[in-house]
């Protein structure tokens with residue numbers, strides 16, 4: 377991911393990197409310096425919980441020795457890395473159930489992921505679990521065609537969990553490598569819709585008891601802190617295993633990626649940064665932090 381922030385993500389991410397790099401050359405490292413660090417982190421949407429922990433951690437170290445900018449830099453990299461949950465490792469073959477609120481970027485993400493898998497020579501099945509809108513199926517069908525994935529579509533108004541049921545059977549029967557399930561966008565406060573997701577998950581477990589099931593919540597990174605409450609409710613109903621942060625090419629703030637992963641104790645698995653096929657990258661938290669705090 378070297379040069380990744382600079383090349384792929386929005387100017388907002390680069391701005392934080394530049395501000396932090398400038399701060400590390402400033403002396404002395406004292407209370408005023410810490411105040412400035414705190415302002416930069418909060419402005420980047422790192423959130424008060426992590427920011428306070430960082431400041432407390434550095435303050436504690438400062439008690440025993442006078443730190444140089446370089447030492448604080450190294451301290452910060454290691455400490456931030458320790459605050460993130462470990463990166464996800466993908467086990468294959470796997471089922472990916474994709475959930476999230478309306479318009480967060482679920483279907484587009486599925487298209488890009490299918491592309492990545494088919495490019496790697498894998499046999500991919502996508503299931504149109506969003507039976508709510510006809511246009512949703514059409515959108516997924518276009519991605520399937522462009523990427524060479526197979527699509528399973530139910531009948532009009534078929535219950536989404538029954539579409540998923542059939543999709544699971546097809547996955548097993550035809551020996552696909554990956555199964556990716558699209559679901560309709562839903563507000564986390566709509567109990568019946570959230571229960572529907574829990575039901576879909578139960579069906580997958582039943583039909584494919586041996587499979588590794590990823591339940592990934594797709595979050596629009598431009599929404600910042602507002603996502604946290606939303607994500608908690610999805611986590612409660614569906615036991616998420618990872619997060620997908622979309623639209624990182626927008627004006628989203630860099631610290632938010634650290635914040636949400638820390639708050640939910642969930643790894644970010646992929647980030648997306650545009651509408652093209654290849655605007656998708658696996659997320660490596662350790663490398664992201666190194667790059668965010670890069671000084672030269």
Ligand SMILES: Nc1nc2c(ncn2[C@@H]2O[C@H](COP(=O)(O)OP(=O)(O)OP(=O)(O)O)[C@@H](O)[C@H]2O)c(=O)[nH]1
Nearest residue numbers: 478479480481482483484561622623648649650651
């Ligand atoms: N700039 C940018 N736009 C994106 C990205 N990912 C998705 N979008 C756009 O966001 C909009 C919504 O994307 P969809 O993939 O349809 O979102 P969804 O979650 O499937 O939406 P529903 O099915 O209606 O809930 C579309 O206009 C996408 O082109 C991204 O990484 N960057």
Ligand SMILES: [Mg+2]
Nearest residue numbers: 482483506512
């Ligand atoms: Mg969709």
